[in-house]
Amino acid sequence: MFNVSLRDRAWSPYLAGVVIGLLQVPAFLLIETALGASSSYVTIGGLLASTVDPSIAKIDYVAKHLAATGKNWWQVALVVGIALGAFASMRLSGARRQPVSPIWTRALGTASAPVRYAVAFAGGFLMLLGARLADGCTSGHGLSGVAQLAVSSTIAVAAMFAGGIVVALLLLRRI
DSSP states (O other): OOOOOTTSSOOOHHHHHHHHHHHHHHHHHHHSOOOOSHHHHHHHHHHHHHHHOGGGGGSHHHHHHHSOOHHHHHHHHHHHHHHHHHHHHHHHHTOOOOSSOHHHHHHHTOOOHHHHHHHHHHHHHHHHHHHHHTTSOHIIIIIIIHHTTOHHHHHHHHHHHHHHHHHHHHHSTTO
16 A cells, blocks of 8 residues: 655655654653654753853753753754654655745745745744744644644644744735
8 A cells, every 4th residue: 555665755644644653652652752843952052052151051941951851862863863864865765956946936036045044044943932932843732742632732733724824825925
C-alpha cells in the first residue's frame, strides 16, 4: 500500500503523519514528555545568553529550560533532527528549489532572496514569540496536546488555523 523510498520526492502525508504520531509513544515512555519544538529555542538561547551574562540563569523561566533534563535536550535534538532530516531528504531525493518561489515573488513584489529571508526570519520570530506566550508551539499543541485530548490545545490549534487564514487573506490579497 505504502511503497516508500528515501529517494522519493515526497512521502504520503498520511504515512508521515502516522510516523510522527508514533514518535510520541517512545517520547512519553522514555522521557515522559510530548513532541514540541519551541522550548528548544529557549534552552539554546538561555545557554548562549548565560555564557555572556551568567545571572540570566537565575531567572526561573530560563533556569527551568537550562536544567539538564531529558525534556529540554530531547526538544533540542528533535529540532536538530528535523533540520538534518530535511537536508538529507533534499540530498537523497534530488529535490531542488529556487531560493524564492514564484508565489513569494508575487507576494513580496520582488525576487530578492535577502528580502524573502528577512520576511521568513521576522515571521519565524513572531511565531516563536506566540508559541512561548501560548506555552507551546503548533507541534506541541497540534500533535501532542490534541492527541491527549487537551481542551487548551484544541482551542490553541483552532486559533492558530483561524489566525493563519486571516493573515493569508490579508497578506496574499494581491496575488
